Amino acid sequence: MRKKSVTVIGLGPMGRAMATAFLDSGHPVTVWNRTRSRADGLVAKGAVLADDPAGAVSAGEIVVLSLTDYDAMYAILGPATGALTGKTLVNLSSDTPDKAREAAAWAAGHGAYYLTGGVQAAPDGIGKEESFTFYSGPKSVFESSREVLEVLTRTDYRGEDPGLAALYYQLQLGVFWTASVAFLHALAVADAHGIKAAELVPYLSDTMATMPDFFGFYGPRIDAGEHPGDVDRLSMGVVSVDHVVRTSEDVGVDASLVAAVLAVFERGIAAGHAEDSFTSLIETFRKPGS
Ligand code: NDP
Numbered sequence: 001m002r003k004k005s006v007t008v009i010g011l012g013p014m015g016r017a018m019a020t021a022f023l024d025s026g027h028p029v030t031v032w033n034r035t036r037s038r039a040d041g042l043v044a045k046g047a048v049l050a051d052d053p054a055g056a057v058s059a060g061e062i063v064v065l066s067l068t069d070y071d072a073m074y075a076i077l078g079p080a081t082g083a084l085t086g087k088t089l090v091n092l093s094s095d096t097p098d099k100a101r102e103a104a105a106w107a108a109g110h111g112a113y114y115l116t117g118g119v120q121a122a123p124d125g126i127g128k129e130e131s132f133t134f135y136s137g138p139k140s141v142f143e144s145s146r147e148v149l150e151v152l153t154r155t156d157y158r159g160e161d162p163g164l165a166a167l168y169y170q171l172q173l174g175v176f177w178t179a180s181v182a183f184l185h186a187l188a189v190a191d192a193h194g195i196k197a198a199e200l201v202p203y204l205s206d207t208m209a210t211m212p213d214f215f216g217f218y219g220p221r222i223d224a225g226e227h228p229g230d231v232d233r234l235s236m237g238v239v240s241v242d243h244v245v246r247t248s249e250d251v252g253v254d255a256s257l258v259a260a261v262l263a264v265f266e267r268g269i270a271a272g273h274a275e276d277s278f279t280s281l282i283e284t285f286r287k288p289g290s
Contacts, residue, residue: 032049092117
């Protein structure tokens with residue numbers, strides 16, 4: 001069966017991995033990148049390096065963007081809007097949901113079909129069965145592009161709103177980055193006691209492995225708007241977090257991350273939730289001024 005032609009614009013580690021996956025699966029691939037030398041390895045494998053963005057867009061039935069952010073897309077495609085009519089743009093660059101919605105309207109205004117994607121994999125996960133990508137935008141556009149996109153990762157279509165894929169992506173990253181910085185903070189405190197990462201990592205990993213059960217238990221209660229203090233109470237939690245802050249301060253390690261967590265707990269107490277579960281803190285997030 002004829003394979004659709006694909007263009008990949010943006011050849012950082014992610015874009016190069018994507019272009020390689022398309023080449024390996026037999027798609028005709030055109031690439032373009034601001035720094036042209038990044039295309040060398042792909043051209044050696046059979047990709048065509050377009051002279052300019054308009055040529056790159058014209059060459060592909062599906063145009064995949066893998067750029068630092070959406071501003072890079074406007075910088076590249078702004079001068080090439082004449083080539084967009086009838087093309088399917090799949091923007092796999094990360095940015096905010098609002099930026100994704102604006103971009104979808106911009107692309108539609110130039111006659112293009114548009115999907116947003118949020119890739120849940122590192123470059124070495126491209127082409128691997130365990131990897132997936134959130135997509136959103138018109139269902140018909142997703143369905144007609146799906147087979148090509150599944151060359152990269154499995155797909156998880158979230159809905160018509162083009163902001164949804166970006167939203168799901170950012171929600172994962174919010175948890176990922178705060179947990180990753182908490183990881184570094186714990187290692188700094190441990191190091192101040194002469195304990196190396198290699199010794200602590202197995203224990204931190206065990207703690208993280210409990211999180212799915214934790215989320216699974218509290219999620220339905222949060223959806224129901226119920227925060228009973230039958231399992232945990234905020235008054236207990238605030239003392240516990242204070243111990244974490246002081247353990248950090250006692251060895252001169254920057255406690256700003258855990259102090260921020262303590263401040264959220266204290267706001268919950270001030271709002272009258274001392275006898276409720278820590279999940280009541282979701283109300284303090286919803287009312288940041290209170
Ligand atoms: P890089 O930052 O390494 O590459 C970004 C690409 O954007 C490069 O091709 C760069 O061109 C181009 N670019 C940036 N700004 C401009 C501009 N103003 N004009 C023209 N081109 C520009 O990113 P990655 O390849 O690592 O990632 C790409 C996207 O995928 C990002 O949005 C990232 O958040 C997302 N992602 C990345 C993951 C990862 O692990 N790497 C994981 C999941 C998602 P040049 O080469 O000339 O600098």
